[in-house]
Amino acid sequence: MTDSQALVKTLDFQLDIQSDNESLLRDACLESRSVYNETIRLAKQGVDWDAIPDRVADDANLVKNTTQRVVAKALGAMENHYEYDDFGQPSHTKDGAYPLRANYEEGYNLSLTDDGDVAVRISAKPYKHVKGVLQGDDAHLDILKTAFESDEWNIGTAEALFHNGNAELHVNVTNTEQTVRDKQDSRTVVGVDVNEDNVALTALSEDGVEDTLVIDFPEIKFERHRYFTMRKRVQNVGKESIHDTLEGREERFVRDRLHKVSRHIVEWCRQFEKPCIVFEDLKEMRDSIDYGTRMNRRLHHLPFRALQYYTSYKASFEGIPTAWINPEYTSQRCPICGYTERANRNKKRFRCRSCGHQDHSDCGASVNIAVKGIENHQDWNVPALNSLPTVRKVRRQASGAVDAPTVTHPTVRGYQADGRVGVSD
Numbered sequence: 001m002t003d004s005q006a007l008v009k010t011l012d013f014q015l016d017i018q019s020d021n022e023s024l025l026r027d028a029c030l031e032s033r034s035v036y037n038e039t040i041r042l043a044k045q046g047v048d049w050d051a052i053p054d055r056v057a058d059d060a061n062l063v064k065n066t067t068q069r070v071v072a073k074a075l076g077a078m079e080n081h082y083e084y085d086d087f088g089q090p091s092h093t094k095d096g097a098y099p100l101r102a103n104y105e106e107g108y109n110l111s112l113t114d115d116g117d118v119a120v121r122i123s124a125k126p127y128k129h130v131k132g133v134l135q136g137d138d139a140h141l142d143i144l145k146t147a148f149e150s151d152e153w154n155i156g157t158a159e160a161l162f163h164n165g166n167a168e169l170h171v172n173v174t175n176t177e178q179t180v181r182d183k184q185d186s187r188t189v190v191g192v193d194v195n196e197d198n199v200a201l202t203a204l205s206e207d208g209v210e211d212t213l214v215i216d217f218p219e220i221k222f223e224r225h226r227y228f229t230m231r232k233r234v235q236n237v238g239k240e241s242i243h244d245t246l247e248g249r250e251e252r253f254v255r256d257r258l259h260k261v262s263r264h265i266v267e268w269c270r271q272f273e274k275p276c277i278v279f280e281d282l283k284e285m286r287d288s289i290d291y292g293t294r295m296n297r298r299l300h301h302l303p304f305r306a307l308q309y310y311t312s313y314k315a316s317f318e319g320i321p322t323a324w325i326n327p328e329y330t331s332q333r334c335p336i337c338g339y340t341e342r343a344n345r346n347k348k349r350f351r352c353r354s355c356g357h358q359d360h361s362d363c364g365a366s367v368n369i370a371v372k373g374i375e376n377h378q379d380w381n382v383p384a385l386n387s388l389p390t391v392r393k394v395r396r397q398a399s400g401a402v403d404a405p406t407v408t409h410p411t412v413r414g415y416q417a418d419g420r421v422g423v424s425d
Contacts, residue, residue, distance in 0.1 A: 007178045007316050013134040015167040028124035029097035032070050035060050039074035040092035063123045069101035099159035108158055122160055152177045183321035183377050186276035190269050191370030193362050194304050197221050200362035203272050204370040208383045212363050214393040220257050262310035278373030279308045280327035325372040335367035
C-alpha cells in the first residue's frame, strides 16, 4: 500500500547575471528585508494577520505578488514559533539582504536557450527586471529541465538571494507522482531518539534488533552556547545590529549541521527492508519544561523538531514513511524487561534496577521508541529482546586539525568513530 502525495524539492543554482544590473537585485533583496521586518513587527503588535499583506504591500517598492510571498514566509516563521518547541521568535530588526521570494510566471520566469542553458528573468521591482543564466549541479539542472516538459514535476516558488556575495536562485519543484509507502506496510521500524548532543537510532524487525547507531553532534550545543554568550555581551553594550547578525550566523550554522545529520539518518535507514522511521512527538515539550532559567534556555532552543522535520522530509523522497509516538517513559523503561523507573537512568548510563541490564541510555530510549512504533503502527508483534548489540557511535568530522584517537576500523564516509573498540562504523 502506498500514499500518493506531492513532495517539494529545492534546487539550488548560482545566478550568472547577464543584464549588468546586479545592484538592482541587491536593492530588491534589501527591500524584501524591510517587508519581512515590518511583517514581523506588525504581527508582534497584535495586528490581524489577514490585514498585514495589504498593509505592507501599500508601502513596499516590490511587485505585489513578490511582497505577498515575503509576507507569507514571515508569518510562517511566526506560526512556527507559536506552534513548535524549538523555533525561536523571529526578529523584526534583521539586517543585510533578505531573499526575494516570487511565484513562477508571476515574479520570475524560466526558459531554455538554444544552447541548452536555463535562462531566468526576475521581476526585481515594478517594470524592472534582472536577467541571467542558472549554473550549478547537473542533477539539479536535469530535474529543472525535465520539469519544463514533464507533468510529473511542477515549478513553484523561487528565492533570489546573495550567499557569500554571490547571487543564487533557489527553485522549488513539486513531484506530483512520488509515492511514500504506507507506514503499516513496513518490515523494519527505526526508533529515533533526538537529544541535546546526539541522535540515537535502533532498527527493529520481527527478528529482533537489526542494528543500533549513535550520531554525536556536540558542536551544535557548543556553538549555540558560544553565540549566546557573544549576543549577551553585545546586547549589554547596546549594539543590536551585531546581535541580529550573530543570531543569523547561529541559525545558518545549526541548519547546516541538522541537514547533514538528517541526511546520515536517512542513508543509514535505507539499508533495511521496508523501513519506517518513528519519532517522539515533542510538540508540547516547551510548555512542560521548567528546570530553572539556565536549563530552560538550553532546552527550549534544542533543535528537536527541526531535525525531525528535516529527516522526515528527506525520507519521503526515498519513499520511507515516518510515524510519531507518545514520548512518555521512553528514557526510563528498560528495553529488556520493561521495568520503568527514573532511577534506571543516570545521564548517558542506563542500568535497570530490576534485571541489571546496562546500556547507553539514549540507545535504550531509541529501542523503546521503536517498540512503541511497532505496537502503534504495525500488525506484527514486538520481537523478544534478550540482548542488545554493542552501541556504535560516529561523530561528524570537523574541519582542520582534530584531537581524536586514531581509528583503524572502517567508518562511514565523512564520519569518525569515537576510538573505542567495538564502536567503529
